[in-house]
Amino acid sequence: MRRFEDQVAIVTGAANGIGAATARRLAGEGAAVVVADMDAAGAAHVVETIREAGGLATFVPVDVTSRAGVEALLTAALAAYGRVDVLANIAGVAYDEPFLEITDEKWKRTLDINLTGVFLCSQVVARHMAAHKIAGRIVNMASTNGLVGEADLAHYNASKFGVVGLTMTMAIELAPLNIRVNSVCPGLIKTRLTQPALVDPRWVEGYLKKIPLNRFGEPEEVAAAVAYLASQDSGFITGHQLVIDGGQLTF
Template identity: 50%
Template structure:
């Protein structure tokens, strides 16, 4: 992609799944990458294996952790040009059984954490005055409802509204803001959820719900992250790009 070589990229939730694939893609594009995850050992392993500039453990729902993360990233990278705001959690839970504690925890990571990281990075981008690109992790669940994911659906709908509002306010500072909306992607998190639904669940879901007939790959979402962060997407702003194999086209 044009314009990624030498860019300073911070990736939250970058030590597994889509985030790890994104880190690998940006390193391959010649960017300098700093990443975070909740497990310090896992972060260190991914940083070493990919040759990233650095990484740290971080709970994105905690303001103190987020400030420490962004400061560490700036120190390692000399500033931040691109934020891949990727950290998130998910689990199945019927609407009638969701506890206030579970609701609050999911929102704390998926929406509060998205806001905290984006705000901390945006403030520094504005202060530098050189613009930048931010890509938030949303989901097809932010565009349509899915049973047993009321809290997750609501959090991702919130991410889309956050993205649009950030785009309205930050565009004048030369900061492009967009969101990615993956459908069913093969990740460790989704594998863990699918394991509770039976060994045939993934194959049946792909056959019945995804016109391309398969689940997506983390690397395919990483490619969209790279596109939206690159100069190829220089006039793409305030958008949500769906990566779902046609899933939302099914009636």
């Protein structure tokens, strides 16, 4: 399937993990992809693999917490490919800390990247889509942690609940402009973000009991859901939170 032929996508957090898988998926389906991240080495590798597979991609360095940086990202994307049809807001961080020990610095950093970053990228890109009457699609990275609480992740949970609320309100306001906005809510996916927990066999055994499908997710499985929400296949869906968690939230 090449659902993104002649379309341009910006993917933030595309140097690693779920963002990298999303960039590869969209490029594999024909999109010209802007690989937007702070990690130049990781991004260069992703661009290289996309090009080797015959796809179109370019790296644009960005810190999603900076409005000037995000505006420069849009300018670079337009210089490279002329328009933006899809924005996938994937960049994010997580710190495992008990609520009583969270520092102001970690609280602020988590909210800045995971929530303010989504706001800034979405506003800057949606203004471009609106100005050019592009039937745009924005897919935000929330989490199952945006729908239920989890110990030691209060700042992360707050940021992801924020993304869910932002997604719903953006969906309402941007619908008249023909821009759809949805989010994905993955459970535990195997990336470097979750690697520290995944190397502990006792922790893994305990956590798997919470997942009916009895395994962790792959970045490519989230990328497939992002691609669905970014494609015309989901044409009548906006303001939705798509859970990808092996059934974890059914408990």
